[in-house]
Amino acid sequence: MAVPHHLRPEDRADFEETLRLALVRTGQRDLKEQALADADVIIAASGTEYAAYVALRRDASRTPDAQSTALAALAVLTPIVSATSAAFLLLAGYVLQLADVSASLADSLVTAGWVLGVVAxxxxxxxxxxxxxTAVRDRRGPASPAEVEQARLEWKRALLERGLVPYLSGSGDNSGRQAAS
Structure with missing residues (x-):
């Protein structure tokens, strides 16, 4: 699973909400702008969870495209139409052969019937x-809203615990060292 290199715009509000929580937890209220600027660096700590969340969200919103719908219709209609046509042509060809009417027409109908039978x-x-x-590839089906929400919560927890709190604590230590120098 590829880890996203940057925060998607639709996830900015979740990042800011988690940042507010981390700022309260660490007492580093003055680092909000710096953390917002470094969002892509911070999110790397929760990259696996974020990638899973983005993938589930994409999977949940997946709809069949027009091309796959057209191919599905073709896959259903081709065997039906060719089998029906083959049966009709074979029946007509063999009836004409039995009636001793125009042998070339009867032979042509039988040949066309067998060709359409093979196509069917x-x-x-x-x-x-x-x-x-398709069944093997999509065995699970699209993600449910509950699965997407669970992945979102897991990402936010990882973002808070492994991304924001260590980042803000480290920045707090650095600002304290800079003030002491």
Whole structure:
């Protein structure tokens, strides 16, 4: 899972809320602007949780695109249309052969029927393979809002404990050393 290199704009409010909590916890109220400027550095400490949260949020909002919808329709319709056409052409061709009417037309209809039968079988196999691949890939389904909220809370906890509090405590120590010098 790739760790984001920067805070996404939609997560800025959560970062600022967690920063306010950390400022109260550490007593470093004067470092707010510095912490906001260093948001990308601070968020790196909670990068794994943030990446999981962003991925779940993206997964929850995932909708099928027009191309995949069109392909799904094609995968369903091709076997049906080709099998129906094959059955009709084979029936018509064999009836014409039995009736001894125009042998070339009857042979052409039978040949076209068998070709469409092969197309029906192959397209059915492709559709089943695509269905299995999709089922394996999306076995879990989209993330639920509760899962997204849980990931958000885990990120905010990691941001507070591993990012903001150590950052603010370290900055407080540095400002104390600078004042003593």
């Amino acid at each position: 079988v192959l397209s059915t196999l492709l559709a089943v393979a695509a269905l299995v691949r």
